[in-house]
Amino acid sequence: MDAMTAIVTRRSEKILTEPAPSDEEFHYLLSGAATAPDHGRLRPWRWILVRGEARAALVRAPAPTGSRAVGTGSSSLPEPPLRALLVFAPFPGHRIPEWEQLAAGCSMTHALMMLLHARGYGSIWRTGRLCTSPGLPALLHLAEGERLLGSLDIGTSPEGPRQRRPLPDVSDRVSVFEAVTAVRAAHGPREAVDAE
Numbered sequence: 001m002d003a004m005t006a007i008v009t010r011r012s013e014k015i016l017t018e019p020a021p022s023d024e025e026f027h028y029l030l031s032g033a034a035t036a037p038d039h040g041r042l043r044p045w046r047w048i049l050v051r052g053e054a055r056a057a058l059v060r061a062p063a064p065t066g067s068r069a070v071g072t073g074s075s076s077l078p079e080p081p082l083r084a085l086l087v088f089a090p091f092p093g094h095r096i097p098e099w100e101q102l103a104a105g106c107s108m109t110h111a112l113m114m115l116l117h118a119r120g121y122g123s124i125w126r127t128g129r130l131c132t133s134p135g136l137p138a139l140l141h142l143a144e145g146e147r148l149l150g151s152l153d154i155g156t157s158p159e160g161p162r163q164r165r166p167l168p169d170v171s172d173r174v175s176v177f178e179a180v181t182a183v184r185a186a187h188g189p190r191e192a193v194d195a196e
Contacts, residue, residue, distance in 0.1 A: 001118045008164045010114065013122030016155025020081035021121060023049060026154075029119070033112035038104035040096040045105040045149075048085040048140055055079050057139065058130070080153035085130075089146045109152065122157035126150055 001009075021029065026049065034043060050058060086109060090101045109125070116123050127150040130136070136148060 003114075005164070006114050006118045008167065009162050010117040011122070011157075011162050012124040013155075013157040013159075014077060014124060015158060016080040016122050016124070016153055017078070017158055018081045018155060020051075020155045021116070021119070025119075026082070026084070029112060029115045032115055033108045036104070036107035036111040038107070039100050040094070042091055042094070042096060042101060042104065043108075044088065044090045044101040045108065046087045046089055048087060050083040050085060051081065055083060058083070058136075080124075080155045082154040084152040084154060085140065086149045086152060087140070087142060087146050088149045089143070092145055105149065113152070116154060120156070121154055123152055123154045125152055 026047075030047065086105065088102060088105055090098050092098070094101070113123050113125070130151050131148050136142075137146075140148065142148065
């Protein structure tokens, strides 16, 4: 599957069944995803893989006051075969600002989703109650300064391959910087004419 096909056919799959990648296959795909842009090559993230009966511990984790348990949703969707929890582990005080470290984690995650899709797996990114549960940091043994960014639920979509999405019109999201315009903005119209 070429890169453009992978991008325009990937979907967030709500229903996921077996098979899911093994730990070894996940590590292999992650090694590829880890080549995503990462200023300083810090890899300020780590993954926690949750399978089988261990998923029940997430469901039982205390949720924020007034909300449902962490693992419960508005519908009775089956648990995914693999729940990969992304932990953001920034380097505080580093010359690479934290926002760039977060961007590196996001880039890696998107690359991982593309690699999973190219191998025939489905995935969906989940946040919400999972990220705000007061009981999860201790349950997951998160270090001080680490935080859970979400869960990448992984498996196989029973719907099979998807059709290509129509490409959106992004023409209003692109502009072209021109040097003459920059000179006029910086110096005023008279000086810009002299510069030409």
